[in-house]
Amino acid sequence: MIRKLRERVGNSLYFSVGVFIIFLYIVLTTGVLLYLLTVFGVLNIAVFEDIRMLTLIILIACLIVGTVASLFASRQMLKTLRSFIDATQRLAAGDFTTRLELKKPPEFKILSANFNRMAEELGGIELLRTDFVNNFSHEFRTPIVSIKGFAEILKDDALSKKERDEYLDIIIEESTRLASLATNVLNMSKVEAQRILTDRESFNAGEQLRQCILLLHSRIEQKQLSLQANIKDYTLYGNKELLNQVWLNLLDNAIKFTPEQGEIGVSMTPIGDDIEFKFQDSGAGISPAALPRIFDKFYQQDASHTASGNGLGLSIVRKITELHGGSIRCDSVPGQGTTFTLLLPASAKHPSASVSR
Numbered sequence: 001m002i003r004k005l006r007e008r009v010g011n012s013l014y015f016s017v018g019v020f021i022i023f024l025y026i027v028l029t030t031g032v033l034l035y036l037l038t039v040f041g042v043l044n045i046a047v048f049e050d051i052r053m054l055t056l057i058i059l060i061a062c063l064i065v066g067t068v069a070s071l072f073a074s075r076q077m078l079k080t081l082r083s084f085i086d087a088t089q090r091l092a093a094g095d096f097t098t099r100l101e102l103k104k105p106p107e108f109k110i111l112s113a114n115f116n117r118m119a120e121e122l123g124g125i126e127l128l129r130t131d132f133v134n135n136f137s138h139e140f141r142t143p144i145v146s147i148k149g150f151a152e153i154l155k156d157d158a159l160s161k162k163e164r165d166e167y168l169d170i171i172i173e174e175s176t177r178l179a180s181l182a183t184n185v186l187n188m189s190k191v192e193a194q195r196i197l198t199d200r201e202s203f204n205a206g207e208q209l210r211q212c213i214l215l216l217h218s219r220i221e222q223k224q225l226s227l228q229a230n231i232k233d234y235t236l237y238g239n240k241e242l243l244n245q246v247w248l249n250l251l252d253n254a255i256k257f258t259p260e261q262g263e264i265g266v267s268m269t270p271i272g273d274d275i276e277f278k279f280q281d282s283g284a285g286i287s288p289a290a291l292p293r294i295f296d297k298f299y300q301q302d303a304s305h306t307a308s309g310n311g312l313g314l315s316i317v318r319k320i321t322e323l324h325g326g327s328i329r330c331d332s333v334p335g336q337g338t339t340f341t342l343l344l345p346a347s348a349k350h351p352s353a354s355v356s357r
Contacts, residue, residue: 096123143174205236230267249313250279257283286332
């Protein structure tokens with residue numbers, strides 16, 4: 001509030017000083033002009049004794065000087081406006097590298113800074129859009145090409161039953177991958193369109209987490225993984241369906257990237273009025289270069305895209321976490337595993353109330 005008041009007072013003072021300087025310039029220039037005209041004999045001293053004539057001369061002189069000063073000032077103002085118009089036209093044409101460097105007056109300096117920030121944001125959005133389209137095209141095209149190729153091979157009557165079953169299994173796997181991609185894109189669109197979290201309710205987060213582990217239990221057994229679980233009955237207030245996606249995504253990642261006979265861990269801890277959730281794995285870890293990008297859409301550490309998944313799961317997890325007013329971070333050491341830590345407020349009225357049963 002004080003800062004805004006200072007800015008308003010400063011702007012008004014700056015404008016008043018500017019008007020005063022222009023006025024002073026016109027008066028001084030007119031006075032100097034009349035003095036020089038008198039010195040060089042163009043005007044007679046007697047003229048100054050005639051009030052009407054003196055007034056008329058002063059008015060004409062002020063009009064001439066004022067017009068010249070106004071033309072100069074407007075030219076400078078229009079020059080600045082033209083710079084702004086040219087910059088907006090280049091920005092509208094798609095040149096997001098456009099920048100303004102207006103130094104004065106202070107309002108134009110603020111306008112310049114805001115314009116540059118807007119251009120930078122638009123450039124980032126355009127880069128994200130291009131990256132999204134490229135990755136989506138790759139992820140969508142790969143299973144379709146695979147399905148088409150194996151379907152054509154199956155037309156060969158000379159194939160043995162074993163080969164035919166093998167190719168059919170691949171087609172089923174790729175179809176599942178395609179369906180998963182479509183589902184994740186729809187889920188991503190759904191959560192990105194949300195600004196206010198709806199359908200909130202109080203529920204037992206520990207019980208929901210146990211149910212998610214049971215859903216993935218067959219995969220845990222298949223890889224002979226050791227599960228270390230510290231899950232308790234804490235009440236959470238949020239969208240139960242969306243948070244279910246969070247647990248399944250993080251558990252699925254932990255199982256997927258942990259080698260056979262490895263170890264995964266899930267824990268819940270009340271911290272103040274919040275609840276902290278941790279999902280750990282003993283996999284290969286994430287490289288320091290890849291770590292800042294793991295929440296980007298379609299990003300996969302495996303550049304060849306040979307690993308299962310489509311790089312949308314963690315983007316969805318982060319968005320849902322943010323919708324609940326929480327935070328998520330990832331800690332990873334190559335060769336030692338990865339830990340995802342979520343901090344969620346357990347109550348709507350008191351963003352952080354957790355109730356233990």
